[in-house]
Amino acid sequence: MGVKPTQPSQREGLKQMQVYKNKMDQQKIQNKKTSLPPLGGGGTAIKENSMILQKDMLAKQFNELSRAKELGKKVVYTFVPGNLTELILSFDLLPVYPEINALQSGMRKKSAAYIRDAEKTGHSEDVCTYVKCDIGMMLNGNIGPTGEKLPDPDLLLLSYTGCFTFLKWFENLERLYPGVPVAMLHTPYQEDGKITDEMVQYMVRQLETEVIPKMEMVSGKKFDKSRLSEMMKNSAKAEDLLVKVLESAKRKPTPIDAYFAGVYYIGPIFTAFRGTEAAVDYYTELWNEVQERINLGLGPVTPEGELNEEKYRLVVEGPPNWTHFREFWKIFYDIGAVIVASTYTKVGGVYDLGFRHNPSGPLESLSEYCMGCYTNLNLPQRVSLIEKYVKDYSADGFLINSVKSCNSFSAGQLMIMRQIEQRTGIPVGFIESDLVDPRYFSYANIKNRLESYFQMLEQRKIIMTQGV
Amino acid sequence: MEPLNRIIEKSKHLSFDLNYTYSKQWKSADTSRILVGYLPIYFPREIVHAANGLAVGIFGVGDRKQIIRGDAYYQSYICHLPRGVIEMALDGSLDKFDGFVFPAICDCIRNLSGMFKLEQKGKFQRYFDYPQNFDLSIGGEFYIQEMKHIIGDMSGINRVQVTDENLIRSIRLFNINRRFIEEIYNIRQEYPWRLSAVETYYILRAGTSLPVEEHNEILKQVIDHLQNERGEPMDNIRIVVTGSFCEQPPIGLIKSIEMAGCYIVDDDFMLGSRLIQGNINSDTGNPLSALADAYINQSAFSSCYYDVGNPKGKRLVELVKKRNADGVIFSAASFCDPALLDRPQMQKECDIAGIPHINFQFHENTGQFKVIKEQAGTFSDSIKLWA
Numbered sequence: 120m121g122v123k124p125t126q127p128s129q130r131e132g133l134k135q136m137q138v139y140k141n142k143m144d145q146q147k148i149q150n151k152k153t154s155l156p157p158l159g160g161g162g163t164a165i166k167e168n169s170m171i172l173q174k175d176m177l178a179k180q181f182n183e184l185s186r187a188k189e190l191g192k193k194v195v196y197t198f199v200p201g202n203l204t205e206l207i208l209s210f211d212l213l214p215v216y217p218e219i220n221a222l223q224s225g226m227r228k229k230s231a232a233y234i235r236d237a238e239k240t241g242h243s244e245d246v247c248t249y250v251k252c253d254i255g256m257m258l259n260g261n262i263g264p265t266g267e268k269l270p271d272p273d274l275l276l277l278s279y280t281g282c283f284t285f286l287k288w289f290e291n292l293e294r295l296y297p298g299v300p301v302a303m304l305h306t307p308y309q310e311d312g313k314i315t316d317e318m319v320q321y322m323v324r325q326l327e328t329e330v331i332p333k334m335e336m337v338s339g340k341k342f343d344k345s346r347l348s349e350m351m352k353n354s355a356k357a358e359d360l361l362v363k364v365l366e367s368a369k370r371k372p373t374p375i376d377a378y379f380a381g382v383y384y385i386g387p388i389f390t391a392f393r394g395t396e397a398a399v400d401y402y403t404e405l406w407n408e409v410q411e412r413i414n415l416g417l418g419p420v421t422p423e424g425e426l427n428e429e430k431y432r433l434v435v436e437g438p439p440n441w442t443h444f445r446e447f448w449k450i451f452y453d454i455g456a457v458i459v460a461s462t463y464t465k466v467g468g469v470y471d472l473g474f475r476h477n478p479s480g481p482l483e484s485l486s487e488y489c490m491g492c493y494t495n496l497n498l499p500q501r502v503s504l505i506e507k508y509v510k511d512y513s514a515d516g517f518l519i520n521s522v523k524s525c526n527s528f529s530a531g532q533l534m535i536m537r538q539i540e541q542r543t544g545i546p547v548g549f550i551e552s553d554l555v556d557p558r559y560f561s562y563a564n565i566k567n568r569l570e571s572y573f574q575m576l577e578q579r580k581i582i583m584t585q586g587v
Numbered sequence: 588m589e590p591l592n593r594i595i596e597k598s599k600h601l602s603f604d605l606n607y608t609y610s611k612q613w614k615s616a617d618t619s620r621i622l623v624g625y626l627p628i629y630f631p632r633e634i635v636h637a638a639n640g641l642a643v644g645i646f647g648v649g650d651r652k653q654i655i656r657g658d659a660y661y662q663s664y665i666c667h668l669p670r671g672v673i674e675m676a677l678d679g680s681l682d683k684f685d686g687f688v689f690p691a692i693c694d695c696i697r698n699l700s701g702m703f704k705l706e707q708k709g710k711f712q713r714y715f716d717y718p719q720n721f722d723l724s725i726g727g728e729f730y731i732q733e734m735k736h737i738i739g740d741m742s743g744i745n746r747v748q749v750t751d752e753n754l755i756r757s758i759r760l761f762n763i764n765r766r767f768i769e770e771i772y773n774i775r776q777e778y779p780w781r782l783s784a785v786e787t788y789y790i791l792r793a794g795t796s797l798p799v800e801e802h803n804e805i806l807k808q809v810i811d812h813l814q815n816e817r818g819e820p821m822d823n824i825r826i827v828v829t830g831s832f833c834e835q836p837p838i839g840l841i842k843s844i845e846m847a848g849c850y851i852v853d854d855d856f857m858l859g860s861r862l863i864q865g866n867i868n869s870d871t872g873n874p875l876s877a878l879a880d881a882y883i884n885q886s887a888f889s890s891c892y893y894d895v896g897n898p899k900g901k902r903l904v905e906l907v908k909k910r911n912a913d914g915v916i917f918s919a920a921s922f923c924d925p926a927l928l929d930r931p932q933m934q935k936e937c938d939i940a941g942i943p944h945i946n947f948q949f950h951e952n953t954g955q956f957k958v959i960k961e962q963a964g965t966f967s968d969s970i971k972l973w974a
Contacts, residue, residue: 241931243948245664245922279719279893283694286719286893287928293895294932301895303719307729308697310714311736321729325720497714498701523664526924530669531698533660534705551662 167420169405173386176401178265180213180391185267187213193273193337196292200466201280201306201489203330205350205394205476210338214391215269217288221252223264225441225555233259234556248524248556250288257295272299274337276330280306281466281494282527302333306489312500314490322486347481350394354476357388360402362470367409368459369512372429374412376419378458379448382439389467394476423452430455431576434508436462436501436535437520437528440552443560447552450566454573460508462501465493469504494527502538509543516576518548523559546579548572591812594805595786598793603651605675610643610796611683619745621685623737626672626699627833628891629862630690630715631878634734636757636799637749638741643684644795644859647671650837650952660702666922667950668834669699676708685744686711688737692833692891693925711740717882719893727879734875754874760799762866767806768794769861771813772853776910779825779850780818782809785841791857792835821848824970825912828854829903829933830919830926832889834951843956844916848967852910855889862887890925899929900936907942913970916963917946943970 187194195212197203199219207214224230233255234248240258242251256262263269275296277289293301304325307318331342364384368377375381384405392398412418418426422445433451435458440447451457468474474491477484489495496504509517517539521529533549540547550568553559601609607622614620621640625632632642648654648671656677657670675681686709689700700714715733718726738749768791775782782790790809794802828844832855844851864885868877886892888902907915915937919926930946937944945966947959 241934243919243927243930245948246924246927250928277893283691283697283891284924284928287890287925290894291928291932294898294935303893303895305719305726305893307716308691308714310700310716317729317732321718321720321725321732324725328722328725329720497704498698499704501701502705521662523662526665526694526698529662530665530695531660531702533662534702538705 167405167408169401169408170383172401172404173383176387176392176397181263181265181267184213184215184263184269185265187270194270195274195276195334195337196272196289197276198278198280198282198285199389200282200492200494201278201304202389202393202467203276203278203304203485203489204391205347205354205481206326206330206334206485207276208391208394209343209347209350210334210340212274212334212338213270215272216390217253217292218249219390220256220263220269221249221555222441224252224256226444227264228442228557229256230442230555231557246524247284247288248554250284250291252555253288254291254295272296274333275299275301276304277301278304278306278489280489281308281492282525284527300333300337302330304330304489306486306495309490309496309500312497314487318490319483319486322489323482326482326485344481348478351476351478351481351484353396353399354388354394355478357393357398357402358468358470358475360399360406361385361388363406364402364409365460365464365471367413370413371432371513372416372418373432373457373459374409374417374419376421376426376448376458377464378435378439378461379421379444379451380419381458381461381464385464385467419457421448421452423449426452426455426457428455429457431515431573432457432459432513433516433518434458434460434505434512434514435518435520436505436532438463438466438522438525438554439520440522440560441555442553442557443562446562447560447565450569454570456573456576459512459514462493462505462508465504467492469493469496472504498531498535502535502542505535505539506542509539509545514545515580516546516548516572517543518550518572521549521551523551523553524556525554546572546575548575588808588811591809591817594808594812595789598789598805601796602789602792603649604796605648605652606680607643607683607796610641613641613798614683619747621741621745622683623686623688623741624681624684624709625688625859626690626692626696627668627859628690628692628889629859629882629886630688631734631882632799633754633757633761633867633874633878634738634749635741636760637753638738639745639747640685640741641798642688642795644792645672645675645681645687646792646795646835647951648674649835650839650954654952664922665695666834666920667952668920669695671951672699673702676703676706681708684709686713686737686740688713688715690715690891691717693923696833710744711737713737713740717891721883723880723883727876727883730879730882731875734878751872751874755869755871757799758867758869758874758877760803762869763803764794764799764806765861765863766866767803767810769864770810771806772861774810774813776852778813778816778820779823779852780820781813781816783818784845784851784854785838788838788841788856791860794860795857821850822971823848823850824914824967825850825852825910826914826916826966827852827903827907827910827912828856828916828918830890830917830923830930830946831856831949832858832891832926834920834923836918836920836949837951837953839956840918840949840953840959843960844963847960847963848971849916849963852912853906855887858887858889862889890929898932898936900933903933904936904940904942907937907940912942913974914943914945914966916966917944919946919948921948921950943974
C-alpha cells in the first residue's frame with residue numbers, strides 16, 4: 120500500500136516525515152541490538168520508545184517476581200477487571216494476574232499443552248480456557264513469560280468483577296495452594312445501569328472488613344490511606360493520558376489501532392503499574408509519540424509496518440485471540456482495516472466515560488472503579504457505549520470477535536449486533552475464536568468471513584458515495 | 588384424597604406446560620395478582636407471595652419445544668437453557684408475566700437479564716445479585732436491598748404493600764413446603780421404589796407454577812400415599828446425582844439412570860425449591876432479615892456460591908453419607924461453567940472418601956440416552972459386583 124499524501128504543508132511535512140523515518144530506522148537498529156521482540160511477536164517491526172519502556176517495566180516486574188522470596192516480598196494473585204493495584208502496591212505487595220499469564224502463554228504457543236494437561240485432571244473441554252491454561256501452567260512448574268518461575272501466592276485476592284468464572288477459578292486455585300488465604304471482594308453488577316450509594320457502601324465495607332485486614336496480615340503492614348491516595352493521583356494522571364491516546368483514533372487517519380495495539384496501550388494501567396510514576400512516564404511517552412504521528416498524519420504502527428492507507432474504520436467488541444494474534448491482526452492490515460475503538464480495552468476501566476481514581480475518597484473510588492469496568496455493565500449499557508463509539512469514531516463497520524471461553528462477553532453478543540445494526544445502520548460482522556485454545560482458531564474460516572465482511576463494507580462505501 | 592397416579596399426571600402436565608396456563612389462570616382471577624418469572628436456581632419466592640403474586644419457575648423448554656428463533660440469539664458454545672427461554676419470550680409464552688428475576692448463577696443468566704431489558708419483556712427485569720460475602724451485616728444487608736428492589740418493582744405494578752405480617756405468613760407457608768419436600772426425600776431414602784425420581788421431579792417442578800398453598804396440599808397427599816407400599820424393591824444401587832441444578836436434564840435421562848439400576852436418593856434437579864435447609868425464622872419482627880439470614884446460613888451447597896471455608900466437595904461427601912448412597916453421578920449441562928469447573932475438585936473429594944463416581948454431560952433436549960444408560964448400568968454393575 121502506498122503512502123497517502125495528507126500533509127498540510129507539503130515541504131515542511133515531507134521534511135518532518137523524513138526526520139521521523141530516520142528516527143524509526145535508528146530505533147529498528149536499536150531493537151536488533153537489544154533483541155526486543157516486536158509488537159505482536161516475530162519478524163522485524165517498528166519499535167517506539169513507549170514500547171521499549173513497557174518492555175523494560177515488564178522485565179523488571181517479572182524479575183522482581185522471580186526473586187520475590189529472596190527479596191522478602193509477598194505475592195498477591197488477582198484479576199485484571201476490577202483490580203485493586205494501588206491498594207496492593209500500597210502494602211508493598213507484588214501482584215500477579217493469572218489472565219495475563221494465560222494470554223502470554225497463548226502468545227508463546229504454550230497454552231495448547233497447558234490446556235491439555237488441565238483437561239487430563241478432569242476439566243471439561245467446554246469450560247473457560249484461561250482457567251485451564253492457568254491450571255496447566257501451574258501443573259508445569261508455573262513458569263512465567265520471561266522463563267522464570269513465578270512465586271506461589273501469599274494471598275489470593277478474588278476481586279470478583281464482571282465474570283462469574285473468576286469465582287470458580289479461585290476456588291480451584293485455593294485447592295491448588297492449600298492454606299493460602301483468600302480475600303473475596305464481591306463487585307455488584309450494574310444490573311440497573313447505575314452505581315448506587317448502597318452498592319458503594321457494600322464494597323467499601325468488604326474492603327474494610329475482608330480485603331484490607333487480610334492484606335495487613337499477609338504484608339505485616341498497617342493500611343496507609345494517605346499512601347493509597349498519593350498513588351491514586353498518579354492513577355488519574357495516567358488515565359487522563361490513556362484517554363487522550365484512545366480518543367486520538369477519532370482523527371482521520373487514526374494514528375493508533377485501538378484494539379490490536381490497544382491491548383499493549385492498556386497493559387501498564389490494567390495491571391501492576393497503575394498508581395506508579397512509571398505508568399505516568401509510560402503514558403506521557405506514548406502520548407507524545409501519538410501526537411507526533413498526528414502531526415505527521417501517520418497511520419498506526421503494526422508488526423507489519425505502518426498502515427498507510429486507512430480503508431475501513433471498525434469498532435470491535437470482544438477479546439482478541441491470543442494464540443494467532445499476529446496472523447489475526449495481519450488480516451486487517453492487509454486489507455487496510457483499522458480498529459478505532461474496542462470494548463476489550465475497557466475491561467480494566469471505561470475511562471473514556473469520565474471515571475478517574477479519586478484520591479479524596481480512595482476506598483469509595485476503588486469501589487466505583489470495580490463496578491464501572493466494561494464487563495460489569497449491563498447489556499443496554501454495553502449497546503449504548505458501542506453505539507456511541509460507532510458515532511464518535513466515525514466507524515464504517517462493527518465487528519464482534521466472539522470467544523468461546525468468555526460467556527461474560529459472549530452471551531448476548533448476537534443481540535448486541537442486531538441492536539447496533541438497527542441503531543446505526545452500519546454493516547456488522549461476526550466471527551468466532553477463542554482466547555488461548557488454538558483448537559478454536561480456524562485461520563481459513565476467519566479469513567473467509569472477514570473477507571466477505573470487508574466486501575460488504577466496500578459495497579456500502581460505493582453505495583454511500585453514489586448517494587443511493 | 589386424590590389417587591397418587593392422578594397427582595403425578597397432573598404434576599407432569601403442570602411441569603411441562605410451557606404456556607404456564609394454570610399460572611395465568613390464577614392471575615386472571617384477581618386484578619391485583621401478578622406473575623413473576625424466575626430463572627434457576629434460587630429466589631426467595633416468599634416476597635412475591637407476600638405481594639399477592641406468584642413466582643413462576645422458568646427452567647427452560649427441555650425437549651418439549653422446538654427452538655426456532657432462540658438459536659439465532661446464541662452461539663453454539665452457549666448452554667441450551669437461555670435459547671429456550673428467549674424462544675418463549677419471543678413466541679408469546681411469557682406475555683402475561685409482569686416481571687422477571689434472573690438470580691446470579693452465571694454470566695449467561697446475567698446477560699439474559701440484559702436481553703430481556705433490551706426486548707422490554709415484562710414490566711421489570713431484575714438481575715438478583717446473590718451476595719458472595721457471607722457476613723450478615725454486610726452480605727446480608729446487600730441481600731435485603733436486592734429483595735427490596737423487587738418488592739418496589741412489584742408494588743409499582745399492583746400497589747400491594749408487602750407488610751411484615753404478610754411476609755411472615757408467606758415464610759410459614761414456604762417452611763411447610765420445604766418441610767414436606769424434605770419429608771418426601773426422607774421417605775425415598777428408606778423406600779426409593781415407592782416414588783421414582785422422575786415422579787418426584789414432576790411433583791417438585793409442578794410447585795414452581797402453583798401457589799404454595801396448593802402445592803403444599805399436593806405434597807401432603809403424596810406423603811400420605813407414601814406411607815403405604817408401592818412398587819417393588821429392586822436390586823439397585825443408591826446414587827446421588829449432582830450438577831444439574833440449572834439447565835434441567837430431560838426426563839428421558841433421569842429415567843435412563845433409574846432403568847440402568849440406580850435409585851437416585853438425592854439430586855439437585857430442583858435445587859431452588861430445596862436450597863434453604865430447615866425453617867426460616869418466622870417468629871421475628873424483621874422477616875426480610877430472616878430471609879437474608881437463611882440465605883447466608885442455611886443454604887445447601889451449590890456452584891453459584893463462593894465456597895471457600897465451606898467446600899462443596901466435602902458437603903457432597905456428607906450428603907452421600909447422609910443418604911447412605913453407593914456413588915455419585917456428575918451430570919452437568921454442556922457448557923455449564925459453574926458445574927463443570929466444580930467437578931474436578933468434587934470428584935477429588937469423592938476419591939478421597941472412597942466414593943465411586945462417573946460423569947457425563949447433557950443438553951436439556953438431548954434425545955439419545957443409550958450411551959448414558961450403558962454408562963450408568965456399568966457403574967451400577969461395578970458397584971454391585973465389586974464394591
